[in-house]
Amino acid sequence: MSTIGFIGLGMMGQPMAHLLHAAGHALVVRDANVSAAQGFVQAHAGAVMGQDAAAFAACDVVITMLPNSDIVDAVVKELAPSLKQGACVIEMSSADPTRTRALAERLAAQGLGLIDAPVSGGVKKAVAGTLAIMVGGEPALYEAHKSVLQTMGQAITHVGPVGAGHALKALNNYVSAAALIATAEAIHVGAAFGIDKAVIVDVINASTGKNNTTENKAHQYMLNAAFNSGFSLALQAKDVGIAASLGQAVNHPMPLAQVVSGMTGDASEKLGNKADHTELYAYVGQQAR
Ligand code: NAD
Numbered sequence: 062m063s064t065i066g067f068i069g070l071g072m073m074g075q076p077m078a079h080l081l082h083a084a085g086h087a088l089v090v091r092d093a094n095v096s097a098a099q100g101f102v103q104a105h106a107g108a109v110m111g112q113d114a115a116a117f118a119a120c121d122v123v124i125t126m127l128p129n130s131d132i133v134d135a136v137v138k139e140l141a142p143s144l145k146q147g148a149c150v151i152e153m154s155s156a157d158p159t160r161t162r163a164l165a166e167r168l169a170a171q172g173l174g175l176i177d178a179p180v181s182g183g184v185k186k187a188v189a190g191t192l193a194i195m196v197g198g199e200p201a202l203y204e205a206h207k208s209v210l211q212t213m214g215q216a217i218t219h220v221g222p223v224g225a226g227h228a229l230k231a232l233n234n235y236v237s238a239a240a241l242i243a244t245a246e247a248i249h250v251g252a253a254f255g256i257d258k259a260v261i262v263d264v265i266n267a268s269t270g271k272n273n274t275t276e277n278k279a280h281q282y283m284l285n286a287a288f289n290s291g292f293s294l295a296l297q298a299k300d301v302g303i304a305a306s307l308g309q310a311v312n313h314p315m316p317l318a319q320v321v322s323g324m325t326g327d328a329s330e331k332l333g334n335k336a337d338h339t340e341l342y343a344y345v346g347q348q349a350r
Contacts, residue, residue, distance in 0.1 A: 069092060081213070125154055151175075302325075
């Protein structure tokens with residue numbers, strides 16, 4: 062068993078760290094919200110607080126599950142001088158792949174490894190330990206840390222060199238957001254034409270338009286106005302923005318991504334930081350003239 066640093070005990074990080082503890086790993090945990098880290102330590106025997114960088118000195122692995130690349134860069138920069146040679150950062154946040162590559166280069170110069178291993182599946186799969194995990198990095202580093210990832214996920218795929226996991230994650234979330242917006246438009250327009258909203262979703266689910274939103278979000282979080290999936294609109298807007306920037310970085314136009322990024326960004330600005338991404342359904346509904 063390893064000594065693992067875990068930074069970012071939010072909606073996703075808390076259940077992921079819980080599974081690592083249950084598997085027998087020694088944990089050093091940190092969150093900017095100190096009470097989240099304190100609550101975790103109180104509920105998990107042997108886990109210790111990592112508010113000081115020195116607390117991570119014994120870690121073989123440091124997992125980051127944080128909101129964005131700015132925060133990841135700042136946290137890793139602070140911790141790196143305290144980490145032991147050969148330690149590996151497993152960057153599981155959804156982040157900007159070009160910045161991840163730059164971070165990996167800086168860490169390599171300090172004798173530290175990095176693989177990016179973002180996840181898909183949301184809070185439910187984080188709790189169940191069945192996340193999809195897409196990994197970028199040197200194959201040997203991936204193999205060395207695969208068993209840690211298997212504690213948190215099921216469909217684990219090495220997708221390419223460092224940054225490739227973050228690139229694919231952003232592209233996945235772009236596809237997912239585009240389908241969510243298309244589904245919301247279809248429901249609102251169908252309803253305006255007189256078709257029952259539940260019937261619209263059920264018929265699409267039996268037809269070729271079926272997608273993750275129609276199957277797992279429309280009834281569960283949108284038609285009932287629960288809007289509590291656990292994945293924020295701000296994080297989704299960040300992911301779609303990363304995907305659109307990636308298109309620019311490789312000189313491949315993504316006109317649809319520009320539209321989806323514009324809509325998620327505008328909705329996030331209007332609905333605020335606390336909004337769940339399923340509230341895009343209500344945002345789309347407000348576009349009616
Ligand atoms: P969250 O906002 O619930 O959790 C982020 C945590 O990071 C918070 O507890 C926050 O206090 C902490 N944090 C922020 N700045 C920090 C700092 N400087 N030092 C230490 N801790 C800090 O977000 P989440 O939903 O758990 O998402 C985490 C990451 O996973 C994001 O990159 C997100 O895009 C990605 N993700 C989320 C979901 C989901 O369904 N929620 C699914 C897949 C991927």
